[in-house]
Amino acid sequence: xxxxxxxESAARASIIEEGLAQLDDREVFILTDRHGLLAxxxxxxxxxxxxxxxxxxxxxxxxxxxxxxxxxxxxxxFVDESDDDAIAASxxxxxxxxxxxxxxxxRIRPLLDLAVRRFNAFARLQTDLxxxxxxxxxxxxxxxxxxxxxxxxxxxxxxxxxxLRKKAMSSNRRIADIAEALIxxxxxxxxx
Amino acid sequence: MATRDLTIGxxxxxxxxxxxxxxxxxxxxxxxxxxxxxxxxxxATVLDRLLYGHSDAAHMLAPLAIATxxxxxRPAQKMAAPFVLGLNGNGITLRTDLAAAVCxxxxxxxxxxxxxxxxxxxxxxxxxxxxxxxxxxxxYSSHNYKLRYWLAxxxxxxxVDVEIVTVAPPFVADALAxxxxxxACVGEPWNSLSVExxxxxxxxxxxxxxxxxxxxxxxxxxxxxxxxxxxxxxLIRAMRKAGRHFVDPANWEQNAAILARPEFIGADPVxxxxxxxxxxxxxxxxxxVHFADFMFQYSEAANFPWVSQAAWLYSQMVRWNxxxxxxxxxxxxxxxxxxxVYRSAIISTGDDLPAANSKVEGSVSQLTQVGTQQGSITLxxxxxxxxxxxxxxxxxxxxxxxx
Numbered sequence: 001x002x003x004x005x006x007x008e009s010a011a012r013a014s015i016i017e018e019g020l021a022q023l024d025d026r027e028v029f030i031l032t033d034r035h036g037l038l039a040x041x042x043x044x045x046x047x048x049x050x051x052x053x054x055x056x057x058x059x060x061x062x063x064x065x066x067x068x069x070x071x072x073x074x075x076x077x078f079v080d081e082s083d084d085d086a087i088a089a090s091x092x093x094x095x096x097x098x099x100x101x102x103x104x105x106x107r108i109r110p111l112l113d114l115a116v117r118r119f120n121a122f123a124r125l126q127t128d129l130x131x132x133x134x135x136x137x138x139x140x141x142x143x144x145x146x147x148x149x150x151x152x153x154x155x156x157x158x159x160x161x162x163x164l165r166k167k168a169m170s171s172n173r174r175i176a177d178i179a180e181a182l183i184x185x186x187x188x189x190x191x192x
Numbered sequence: 193m194a195t196r197d198l199t200i201g202x203x204x205x206x207x208x209x210x211x212x213x214x215x216x217x218x219x220x221x222x223x224x225x226x227x228x229x230x231x232x233x234x235x236a237t238v239l240d241r242l243l244y245g246h247s248d249a250a251h252m253l254a255p256l257a258i259a260t261x262x263x264x265x266r267p268a269q270k271m272a273a274p275f276v277l278g279l280n281g282n283g284i285t286l287r288t289d290l291a292a293a294v295c296x297x298x299x300x301x302x303x304x305x306x307x308x309x310x311x312x313x314x315x316x317x318x319x320x321x322x323x324x325x326x327x328x329x330x331x332y333s334s335h336n337y338k339l340r341y342w343l344a345x346x347x348x349x350x351x352v353d354v355e356i357v358t359v360a361p362p363f364v365a366d367a368l369a370x371x372x373x374x375x376a377c378v379g380e381p382w383n384s385l386s387v388e389x390x391x392x393x394x395x396x397x398x399x400x401x402x403x404x405x406x407x408x409x410x411x412x413x414x415x416x417x418x419x420x421x422x423x424x425x426x427l428i429r430a431m432r433k434a435g436r437h438f439v440d441p442a443n444w445e446q447n448a449a450i451l452a453r454p455e456f457i458g459a460d461p462v463x464x465x466x467x468x469x470x471x472x473x474x475x476x477x478x479x480x481v482h483f484a485d486f487m488f489q490y491s492e493a494a495n496f497p498w499v500s501q502a503a504w505l506y507s508q509m510v511r512w513n514x515x516x517x518x519x520x521x522x523x524x525x526x527x528x529x530x531x532x533v534y535r536s537a538i539i540s541t542g543d544d545l546p547a548a549n550s551k552v553e554g555s556v557s558q559l560t561q562v563g564t565q566q567g568s569i570t571l572x573x574x575x576x577x578x579x580x581x582x583x584x585x586x587x588x589x590x591x592x593x594x595x
Contacts, residue, residue, distance in 0.1 A: 088245075
């Protein structure tokens with residue numbers, strides 16, 4: 001079975017490819033370039049095409065599939081209505097699938113399930129990364145705010161942190177927000 | 193009154209303006225609604241989100257809503273369009289050198305003259321073994337059908353003499369620059385971007401092909417419309433208010449700035465303002481040209497979903513072999529447009545409502561007062577450039593003319 005993964009994110013495409021390695025009898029092609037996409041698809045003649053929902057080439061691809069109905073191996077959208085839950089899950093995960101006519105649902109389903117799991121895993125990785133980066137930035141702000149308090153009010157580091165924490169609790173805000181506010185105020189007063 | 197949420201899908205185009213402005217200016221809130229938006233870069237994804245419940249309603253190509261109802265390319269799902277988001281607003285932009293050969297740069301050409309000149313260029317290319325290639329935004333789009341209508345009436349056979357391919361709107365300028373396409377029919381601000389980058393010259397407005405041609409609609413699945421009927425009617429009233437705000441010159445600057453934001457269109461507000469104000473720069477470095485009704489979002493009951501407009505789109509699907517003619521499908525296609533919902537939303541406001549749900553398209557050549565259910569409506573010319581008219585009750589005759 002030939003599977004084409006169309007994804008402008010090479011990182012995500014390789015995570016999906018890795019997932020599909022669990023399947024027997026599969027040949028995976030990764031297409032990350034928008035230019036020449038249809039020519040590549042034509043050349044590969046895939047049985048299944050997976051494409052992410054955020055890909056601007058989807059309409060181009062669907063047009064090609066609509067026209068391809070005249071070809072020997074027409075590709076349709078994954079349209080087995082009995083499998084609507086699987087399609088809904090794939091849309092929720094952010095991937096859509098197109099399948100060559102006549103491929104049995106029994107062969108498509110495990111493939112789609114894997115793709116969905118991989119897409120979700122990738123989304124989780126992204127969230128984790130964004131969170132980690134966010135936490136790092138917060139940590140830097142808090143350190144900076146502490147230094148401002150230590151210098152201006154001659155406090156020790158634990159005292160400076162306690163001040164921030166007290167203010168956060170009394171105003172029902174996060175310490176990082178208080179730290180940001182303090183830095184902004186300090187910048188304004190210092191004319192930075 | 194409790195605030196109810198509606199999620200709206202859209203593509204980054206100026207004609208997504210009405211729901212966006214309804215939210216930003218508080219018209220939605222006045223109707224007890226809070227609108228959330230999901231921006232996508234393909235119509236396929238806008239449609240998937242509608243069908244699988246990520247969104248309640250969407251800014252959508254009218255023919256795509258019809259194609260989905262008819263089950264073209266995927267299993268049929270009943271769609272409903274209770275509100276037309278606007279008429280026209282698209283342009284035809286050609287590669288700079290090709291444009292110069294068919295039309296004086298910087299002014300809108302005469303569609304007949306430009307068509308005749310283009311026919312010569314098409315023949316010249318064919319003699320060299322090349323077919324000119326035009327981009328449209330989607331297979332099932334009014335862009336595709338209006339471009340084909342104009343080409344065919346100019347003696348240029350789509351799919352035979354020229355090729356028509358799909359190009360996503362934000363990539364039209366790139367495709368012109370790389371020589372992937374020789375011309376395109378696309379909405380704003382993407383013609384203006386091509387002009388700005390000096391990779392294309394706009395030669396025609398879609399309004400010159402059909403003066404009052406339907407463009408995007410607010411589309412929903414029929415099931416969502418039934419489940420959220422009250423919210424939908426509230427949204428229709430909010431969008432009428434947004435339309436009145438949109439066409440007022442006093443608001444152009446502000447609305448261009450809002451629509452240009454990255455979460456909406458994500459483009460230069462100067463370019464967005466050109467479409468809003470009907471003042472387009474057609475060729476790089478030239479002065480703007482005023483073309484009244486380039487976009488048409490409010491007056492003459494522009495948002496009323498005339499079923500005859502849906503029927504015309506269906507006739508073109510048949511004409512270009514996207515659908516096979518079937519009398520039952522005419523009714524299904526026309527039934528996507530829901531004047532009944534529009535009427536029941538608007539009736540309490542006293543806003544203009546026509547008496548009929550259908551009209552002979554292209555039959556008005558001068559200011560004409562039409563019968564109304566309430567208010568007063570004077571239609572101005574709604575002609576097709578070749579002077580033909582479309583009677584929705586005689587689709588077979590209309591199509592026979594072209595075969």
